[in-house]
Amino acid sequence: GEDVEQSLFLSVREGDSSVINCTYTDSSSTYLYWYKQEPGAGLQLLTYIFSNMDMKQDQRLTVLLNKKDKHLSLRIADTQTGDSAIYFCADFTGGGNKLTFGTGTQLKVEL
């Protein structure tokens, strides 16, 4: 079945850029998403990219998609302490109206 992988932890200093990486296996993915989850809360949709795009920028967030390598990344510019959370990538293939989530990356922002 579909597999979505992420590194478990990332630690950055406040003001630096963060890059969270994700790899997936299903070549028929149509949409790829980034969600943020703060402790004890639900998932907040941050941004998404359609599979025919290479890049999408939304304020401090930049999403890069390498469809050939099935690699997705989320860059957060000028990372703040409020960005500390778990970040999940997810992909949607259209069949079954389902998302497949990655394992989540815990981002820690240090002063």
Next chain:
Amino acid sequence: DAMVIQNPRYQVTQFGKPVTLSCSQTLNHNVMYWYQQKSSQAPKLLFHYYDKDFNNEADTPDNFQSRRPNTSFCFLDIRSPGLGDAAMYLCATSSEGSGYEQYFGPGTRLTVT
């Protein structure tokens, strides 16, 4: 504001005692999902409704049931909760017209004693 609401936010139940979790939405989305999320894990899809059509995941235990009486509401029933069912339960909605993005509620934290 349009949103996904889950009640209660925290639920404590006893081993084997049936419990119902509630989700409502004001987004008028036609698809509603229930996920189970255990500590430090990704959300795991239990089932979803596409309009009135119920879609169960193959590995969802029979202990978990769901009801969707109308577009706005969806319930998760756990018939005989075990200690292993303690988790965060997340409800989400989506619509074809919104690009299939799923909007999540804040979750219900279930504790089984």
